[in-house]
Amino acid sequence: xxxxxxxxxxxxxxxxxxxxxxxxxxxxxxxxxxxxxxxxxxxxxxxxxxxxxxxxxxxxxxxxxxxxxxxxxxxxxxxxxxxxxxxxxxxxxxxxxxxxxxxxxxxxxxxxxxxxxxxxxxxxxxxxxxxxxxxxxxxxxxxxxxxxxxxxxxxxxxxxxxxxxxxxxxxxxxxxxxxxxxxxxxxxxxxxxxxxxxxxxxxxxxxxxxxxxxxxxxxxxxxxxxxxxxxxxxxxxxxxxxxxxxxxxxxxxxxxxxxxxxxxxxxxxxxxxxxxxxxxxxxxxxxxxxxxxxxxxxxxxxxxxxxxxxxxxxxxxxxxxxxxxxxxxxxxxxxxxxxxxxxxxxxxxxxxxxxxxxxxxxxxxxxxxxxxxxxxxxxxxxxxxxxxxxxxxxxxxxxxxxxxxxxxxxxxxxxxxxxxxxxxxxxxxxxxxxxxxxxxxxxxxxxxxxxxxxxxxxxxxxxxxxxxxxxxxxxxx
Numbered sequence: 001x002x003x004x005x006x007x008x009x010x011x012x013x014x015x016x017x018x019x020x021x022x023x024x025x026x027x028x029x030x031x032x033x034x035x036x037x038x039x040x041x042x043x044x045x046x047x048x049x050x051x052x053x054x055x056x057x058x059x060x061x062x063x064x065x066x067x068x069x070x071x072x073x074x075x076x077x078x079x080x081x082x083x084x085x086x087x088x089x090x091x092x093x094x095x096x097x098x099x100x101x102x103x104x105x106x107x108x109x110x111x112x113x114x115x116x117x118x119x120x121x122x123x124x125x126x127x128x129x130x131x132x133x134x135x136x137x138x139x140x141x142x143x144x145x146x147x148x149x150x151x152x153x154x155x156x157x158x159x160x161x162x163x164x165x166x167x168x169x170x171x172x173x174x175x176x177x178x179x180x181x182x183x184x185x186x187x188x189x190x191x192x193x194x195x196x197x198x199x200x201x202x203x204x205x206x207x208x209x210x211x212x213x214x215x216x217x218x219x220x221x222x223x224x225x226x227x228x229x230x231x232x233x234x235x236x237x238x239x240x241x242x243x244x245x246x247x248x249x250x251x252x253x254x255x256x257x258x259x260x261x262x263x264x265x266x267x268x269x270x271x272x273x274x275x276x277x278x279x280x281x282x283x284x285x286x287x288x289x290x291x292x293x294x295x296x297x298x299x300x301x302x303x304x305x306x307x308x309x310x311x312x313x314x315x316x317x318x319x320x321x322x323x324x325x326x327x328x329x330x331x332x333x334x335x336x337x338x339x340x341x342x343x344x345x346x347x348x349x350x351x352x353x354x355x356x357x358x359x360x361x362x363x364x365x366x367x368x369x370x371x372x373x374x375x376x377x378x379x380x381x382x383x384x385x386x387x388x389x390x391x392x393x394x395x396x397x398x399x400x401x402x403x404x405x406x407x408x409x410x411x412x413x414x415x416x417x418x419x420x421x422x423x424x425x426x427x428x429x430x431x432x433x434x435x436x437x438x439x440x441x442x443x444x445x446x447x448x449x450x451x452x453x454x455x456x457x458x459x460x461x462x463x464x465x466x467x468x469x470x471x472x473x474x475x476x477x
Contacts, residue, residue, distance in 0.1 A: 026053045028061060035064045035097075037108045046101050046108075064108050068096045068170065071120050075128045078180075079135040081143065087179045089135060089143070091154075093127055094170040095162070107166030123167070130157045140183055147174040273359050279351030286344055297334035304330055 029051035030036040036047035040059030045052075047061075054061055073093050078086035097107045111119045134153050135143065143150060154172040162169055178184065304327055 026055065027051055028054050030063075033065065033067050035066060035104050035108075037062045037064055037104075037112060044105075046104050048099075048101075048104070062108075062112055064097065064104065064112060065116075066097050066099065066104075068094055069116075069120065069123075070094050071124060072175075073124060073127045073131060073172075075132065079132050081135055081140050082137060083139055085140050085179060085181070085183050087135070087140060087143065087177055087184075089131065089174060090176045091131065091151075091172060091174045093123075093154075093172050095123055095167050096170060097166055098163075098168050103163070103166035103168075105166070106164070110165050123165075126161055127154070127158060127172075130154060130161070133157070140177075140179070141187065143174075143177050144184055144187070147177075150174055276351065276353075276359060280353070283351070283353075290338070290342055293337060297338060300330065300334065 028036060028038075028047070030047045030049060032049055034048075036052065038045050038047060038052060038054060038059055038061040040055070042059065048066075071093060072090065074088075074090040079089055080086055097104060111122075114122075131154060134150060134157060138150065151172040151174065155169045158169050158172075308327060
């Protein structure tokens, strides 16, 4: 009994599995990107976004894609615009099956058994035909400059035909427009030329403005530099003037300081001389006082000695020590006072000696000054004869100085060419003679008179009668 139940359960499970497998095989699902076209005994129905059971042998189905189709629209023949210009247009079209059941039904009737390539070929032919008609109504300028307008016209024109096929144009975009006669290229040349002309004009104006600004900047810079130079020169002048004033004030102060120092030095020297004389007198007085103190000390010593002898006669032997002590103290006191007086006298003598030396230096300077004054007066009283005598006595020294370079010559080589007067030792002696003969001319240049006139005046001075003191008239003592 139990085995039968198990077999029965297994059979039930197998039946259920078979039913589920069969159901899974009969149930078909349509995604959001596709539609199932089911047709058969029950007619045609469209399944979109859900599932349905397909009964085998009674019904069958096909899938229709609802995805976006993108393909190029590029007619092989040239398209002619309303100006008669042949152009080549390349565009991209985005087309899909509409989502409503009627459009899906229409698209299924048109393309269900065709491949994707065949379907795109049919759509491309329709699109190219409409594109040719639209291009023929437009100018090249409109096509090139307004591609959105071309796309809008294509969508509006193709809408009816596409709807009849259950399709819609999502977008139509022109990729490229070109021609073989360079019409499009030349079309932009006026604008290019105008733009280039405007750019050249703008560049020229910019350069002109730049040149003007640069000239103004250069002029402003030159003006600023000139002003800066003027200010610098003025500042340097003021600085130099201030430095000159400072230098002048410094020199004046230096001169004042030097004058003050010299005045104080002279006062100090004079005071030193006076003080030296005073100290000399004090030294003499102190020496006298020292001598007096020595005499007094000797007198005191003698008096003490006398008193000692007197007391010695009176005093006994026990007082000899006391008397001797007193005598030694008196002698020490006298020696101390003598040393003090001698030291003071020596110091005073030193001061007096310095003052005496200063007085001697002063007297010597005054004597030298008087000698220089006398010598100057003597030079002023020289007459012309003395000048001539000085010049003549100096002639040997001048000749000796002229001949001094020959003393430095170690060796003289004489080359004779046969002319006795042109070379030889006599040429050297002759040159020396000529040099010596030029000495009078040198003295005439220095004195401003001819040698003959100078010697004549010397003779005239010697010919004058002598005065009573034995000197020629006209000469001063």
